[in-house]
Amino acid sequence: EAGVVQSPRYKIIEKKQPVAFWCNPISGHNTLYWYLQNLGQGPELLIRYENEEAVDDSQLPKDRFSAERLKGVDSTLKIQPAELGDSAVYLCASSLGGTAHNEQFFGPGTRLTVL
Amino acid sequence: AQTVTQSQPEMSVQEAETVTLSCTYDTSENNYYLFWYKQPPSRQMILVIRQEAYKQQNATENRFSVNFQKAAKSFSLKISDSQLGDTAMYFCAFMNPYRGYALNFGKGTSLLVTP
Structure with missing residues (x-):
């Protein structure tokens, strides 16, 4: 069974440019999470989806970040415009349901470098 | 807000030996x-072990076990018979089911297993 797929794995952009990350969760997983992992830190939740609905986006900086999960499967996270401080790893995770009993499976992440 | 503290940024252990990683947390719930996740150099986060706070019995998964001290708000991970493949970042994480199902991670402990 394929795991959580993310692309690209690496992205280097100039500041003020837009960037987008894509996530394909494990088949059948209706809950999807985007986490931000700064260097030397643990991941922090940006947004959580139940199917196509964003049920927790309280930590998403909405002035420059946006996310969508139009058909309740794949998801895209966008930053526009990117700032130097956005350099980090962006992790996607999915689970069968949004409960503590359903393990969250993580993708390999996208490492973003903003120059 | 829940906070998770891992006081050991780096640890080292010899192959076949036992090592204990510390984690404390703060909550009024x-x-x-509670979870321990492993993040090898490839960056894919993997669940190691999970503990429900209402269970008094400490969780075990093969060579991995926890010492859960609820009153002390302590949740340490013991790795027995350490193997080279155990080399990774280890993150302690907290989940409050009454405030969504996001994981709140500590800063991690980098474990190096040496031959």
Whole structure:
């Protein structure tokens, strides 16, 4: 069974440019999470989806970040415009349901470098 | 807000030996979940072990076991018979089921297993 797929794995952009990350969760997983992992830190939740609905986006900086999960499967996270401080790893995770009993499976992440 | 503290940024252990990673957390909740995740250099986060706060029995998974001290708000991970493949970042995480199902991670402990 394929795991959580993310692309690209690496992205280097100039500041003020837009960037987008894509996530394909494990088949059948209706809950999807985007986490931000700064260097030397643990991941922090940006947004959580139940199917196509964003049920927790309280930590998403909405002035420059946006996310969508139009058909309740794949998801895209966008930053526009990117700032130097956005350099980090962006992790996607999915689970069968949004409960503590359903393990969250993580993708390999996208490492973003903003120059 | 829940906070998770891992006081050991780096640890080293020889192959076949036992090592214990520390984690403390702060919460006013009585029902919650605790996790240990492993993040090898490839960056894919993997669940190692999970503990429900209402269970007194410490969780075990093969060579991995926890020492859960609810009153002390302590949740340490013991790795027995350490193997080279155990080399990774280890993150302690807290989940409050009454405030969504996001994982709140500590800063991690980098474990190096040496021959």
